[in-house]
Amino acid sequence: MLQLTSVLLLAIGVSTFAAEPQGAKQSEPSIRVECHGKLRHGVVAMGGETTGSTITFDGTTWELKLPDEVSRTFAKEHHKNPVTAVGTLRRVAGTAVPMRWIVDVERLFKSDVGTHKEGASLTVLGTLRAGDVAAGESPGTVIEAAGITWPLDLSSDSSNQSRAESFFGKSVVLTGRLERGTEAKSPPRPIIRVNKLDAPTGNAVPK
Amino acid sequence: MSTRLAFYFGAALLGMCLCGDSLDADDWVVVPKSSREKRLAPELDLLRHCDHHHRFKGVSRKGKAVFDVPSGQAENVQSMSIAMNSDIPRISTWGKRLLISYAGQGAKPSEATLKAAGLNKVEDYERGSFLVVEPQDAVSSKTVEALLGDDAVAYAAPDYFMSISPVKPTAEAAQPLITGSAPNDPLLNQLWGMQNIGATQVWPSFHETPKIIVAVIDTGVDYNHPDLKANMWSKNGRYGYDFYDDDDDPMDEQNHGTHCAGTIAGAGNNGVGVVGVSWKAQIMAMRFLGPDGNGSTSDAVKCIDWAVANGAHILSNSWAGPDTSPELAEAVTRAEQRGVLFVAAAGNTGGGGNDNDTAPYFPAALPNANVITVGAIDVNNAPGSFTHYGKRTVDIGAPGVRIVSTTRNNTYDKYDGTSMAAPHVAGAAALVWAKTFPSPAPDRAQMTKVRDLLYENARPVPALKGLWGYTAPARVPGGVLDISFLNNTPSNGNPTPNQPSPVGRRLVENRMKVDPAKFR
Numbered sequence: 001m002l003q004l005t006s007v008l009l010l011a012i013g014v015s016t017f018a019a020e021p022q023g024a025k026q027s028e029p030s031i032r033v034e035c036h037g038k039l040r041h042g043v044v045a046m047g048g049e050t051t052g053s054t055i056t057f058d059g060t061t062w063e064l065k066l067p068d069e070v071s072r073t074f075a076k077e078h079h080k081n082p083v084t085a086v087g088t089l090r091r092v093a094g095t096a097v098p099m100r101w102i103v104d105v106e107r108l109f110k111s112d113v114g115t116h117k118e119g120a121s122l123t124v125l126g127t128l129r130a131g132d133v134a135a136g137e138s139p140g141t142v143i144e145a146a147g148i149t150w151p152l153d154l155s156s157d158s159s160n161q162s163r164a165e166s167f168f169g170k171s172v173v174l175t176g177r178l179e180r181g182t183e184a185k186s187p188p189r190p191i192i193r194v195n196k197l198d199a200p201t202g203n204a205v206p207k
Numbered sequence: 208m209s210t211r212l213a214f215y216f217g218a219a220l221l222g223m224c225l226c227g228d229s230l231d232a233d234d235w236v237v238v239p240k241s242s243r244e245k246r247l248a249p250e251l252d253l254l255r256h257c258d259h260h261h262r263f264k265g266v267s268r269k270g271k272a273v274f275d276v277p278s279g280q281a282e283n284v285q286s287m288s289i290a291m292n293s294d295i296p297r298i299s300t301w302g303k304r305l306l307i308s309y310a311g312q313g314a315k316p317s318e319a320t321l322k323a324a325g326l327n328k329v330e331d332y333e334r335g336s337f338l339v340v341e342p343q344d345a346v347s348s349k350t351v352e353a354l355l356g357d358d359a360v361a362y363a364a365p366d367y368f369m370s371i372s373p374v375k376p377t378a379e380a381a382q383p384l385i386t387g388s389a390p391n392d393p394l395l396n397q398l399w400g401m402q403n404i405g406a407t408q409v410w411p412s413f414h415e416t417p418k419i420i421v422a423v424i425d426t427g428v429d430y431n432h433p434d435l436k437a438n439m440w441s442k443n444g445r446y447g448y449d450f451y452d453d454d455d456d457p458m459d460e461q462n463h464g465t466h467c468a469g470t471i472a473g474a475g476n477n478g479v480g481v482v483g484v485s486w487k488a489q490i491m492a493m494r495f496l497g498p499d500g501n502g503s504t505s506d507a508v509k510c511i512d513w514a515v516a517n518g519a520h521i522l523s524n525s526w527a528g529p530d531t532s533p534e535l536a537e538a539v540t541r542a543e544q545r546g547v548l549f550v551a552a553a554g555n556t557g558g559g560g561n562d563n564d565t566a567p568y569f570p571a572a573l574p575n576a577n578v579i580t581v582g583a584i585d586v587n588n589a590p591g592s593f594t595h596y597g598k599r600t601v602d603i604g605a606p607g608v609r610i611v612s613t614t615r616n617n618t619y620d621k622y623d624g625t626s627m628a629a630p631h632v633a634g635a636a637a638l639v640w641a642k643t644f645p646s647p648a649p650d651r652a653q654m655t656k657v658r659d660l661l662y663e664n665a666r667p668v669p670a671l672k673g674l675w676g677y678t679a680p681a682r683v684p685g686g687v688l689d690i691s692f693l694n695n696t697p698s699n700g701n702p703t704p705n706q707p708s709p710v711g712r713r714l715v716e717n718r719m720k721v722d723p724a725k726f727r
Contacts, residue, residue: 029314040503041530042503042504042505042528042530042532043501043502043503043504043528044496044501044502044503044504044507044526044527044528044569045496045500045501045502045526045527045528046425046426046461046463046496046500046525046526046624046626047525047526047527047552047554047555047624047625047626048526048527048528048529048552048553048554048555048556048568048571048595048625049500049554049555049556050501050528050529051529052528052529052530054501061499061501072530076530092557093309093557094555094557095555095557095593095623095624096463096500096525096555096622096623096624096626097499097500132328132331134329134330135328135329135330135331135338135339136330136331137331144314144315146314147309147314147315147359149331
């Protein structure tokens with residue numbers, strides 16, 4: 001009887017544990033990325049403000065926070081080689097380095113140069129709104145997620161703009177590709193070229 | 208974070224509230240913290256203006272104001288017998304706007320917060336992670352409480368109309384930190400670190416180390432800076448080497464290395480800008496970190512070997528990474544074999560630092576006998592909020608918060624970091640080396656003696672106990688760099704060189720033979 005109770009309690013605990021974080025995460029703004037670029041490992045930085053690994057694509061460099069010894073060994077072996085990193089992007093204010101962009105890596109593997117064009121695709125769960133030009137933002141539509149505001153390029157589909165405007169002030173999930181902006185800024189501000197725009201669903205931000 | 212938060216709120220609000228006001232001493236009172244101000248550090252108190260609205264005016268620490276005071280208001284505050292921080296550059300003009308910095312990883316301050324605080328958003332400057340806002344009305348306690356209540360607010364500060372390039376001499380500079388033969392460098396009184404480490408006590412009798420070469424292994428050095436030019440090491444008209452671009456022009460394209468160089472050996476008593484710990488040492492410029500502040504371990508190794516092969520006594524290393532490599536460890540060992548001191552920044556991690564004992568950063572955590580790893584302290588001898596620590600792997604503390612020094616193109620700026628602490632130790636080592644040895648040379652016995660003198664004379668600070676300095680050859684738990692002992696030491700004495708310490712972590716034996724000619 002005691003064993004049965006224990007098993008039941010364990011089962012309830014496991015199911016609760018499995019369900020709770022997923023639901024919680026989906027309600028929070030997040031930026032999932034899959035980036036293809038050149039890996040550097042053994043990186044050092046001013047004040048030690050680095051994870052020690054970076055990925056560079058199309059003029060953008062993000063730090064890679066590697067989860068375990070296996071991935072660190074892989075990174076060491078693939079220093080200066082093309083790789084694909086999948087994870088969650090965040091931005092951190094540093095002390096010597098003003099702003100650090102860090103991908104908390106979940107998967108890291110050798111990139112197939114023939115298949116994967118250098119760059120980053122993103123799945124963003126955030127809030128849409130009009131860009132505030134007076135505040136230095138790009139005109140047009142922007143998405144805010146995890147403290148980061150990204151300008152959007154909605155030109156891939158003629159219906160995207162009106163669809164986006166219908167979502168202003170609301171949570172959305174969009175998928176797209178990171179590209180350099182065309183505005184006369186140096187360096188140009190990155191934009192997301194949107195492929196798909198939807199209201200969040202239960203599986204909005206797939207792992 | 209809370210100290211910084213309090214500081215900037217104080218700065219912001221005092222500036223906003225004092226503009227145009229004329230205050231009397233009776234207008235102020237120190238108000239004990241209430242539960243609503245729980246985010247202030249324990250030692251901080253709010254200063255409130257005792258008018259009908261009980262408006263916030265600033266923040267004090269143990270009775271000492273920790274906020275900027277706008278031009279023309281210093282007398283008002285001094286009349287309240289509140290000591291002023293002397294290391295803060297004079298703000299030429301106060302603007303009406305505030306800057307609100309986003310918290311590190313969190314979201315931006317919400318519209319609801321701004322509304323509750325009575326602030327209009329003027330600009331969201333993402334690159335700098337701050338909002339520019341304009342108060343709708345006078346800043347009040349409501350503003351403070353609304354901002355304190357939003358976790359997305361890291362700190363607020365006035366949007367100064369100011370030029371920090373160069374930092375202007377302050378009124379306080381007329382009251383020198385030291386008497387007697389004080390250098391005439393106009394920013395002297397903003398260099399709190401020089402007083403903290405006892406350099407100002409030593410300078411009247413000893414301040415130049417022209418025979419000592421200190422290699423700044425970093426982003427390069429602006430060798431044309433008027434406060435550095437006279438002290439640049441050179442060989443065949445070159446000031447060092449650039450392994451980032453692989454050429455012989457180590458010009459800084461970032462500022463970080465130039466800042467470090469100014470703390471080590473900014474030209475002293477030249478009537479310009481700052482003064483280094485050593486007024487005259489030779490700065491060897493080594494570049495391997497790029498404009499983004501990143502570099503590779505392999506290029507760092509080349510810098511170390513190049514500097515050692517070209518006669519450096521001391522290597523100042525304000526960089527690190529979480530991965531180590533045998534190549535880096537071997538390069539540091541080669542330096543040790545040649546009697547070259549290796550000063551390393553412990554590293555920075557925002558929001559409380561990192562224990563290098565359990566999560567090491569390198570080269571800071573290397574066990575070599577020539578490595579001195581440095582943590583950062585602030586003007587109150589408290590650890591910098593970002594500083595890495597480690598009983599076994601960090602050796603000593605030094606000033607690393609709000610450090611004014613040289614930056615590129617004849618400018619000056621104020622930086623935080625263990626990157627700023629390590630140069631204080633490197634400059635101090637130059638003074639100790641030159642004062643201790645009549646013929647200072649890269650030599651293992653001399654290097655060991657210099658290292659041990661720095662450790663033996665560290666000033667114990669109770670608040671830093673538990674953070675660093677527990678393992679030999681470091682000798683003072685919670686110790687802070689203090690070279691005031693040099694004031695009582697005869698110049699160029701003939702001390703008996705110490706043997707390397709018999710125990711402790713810095714015990715790597717030198718097993719490698721190196722041919723310096725192999726390195727450029």
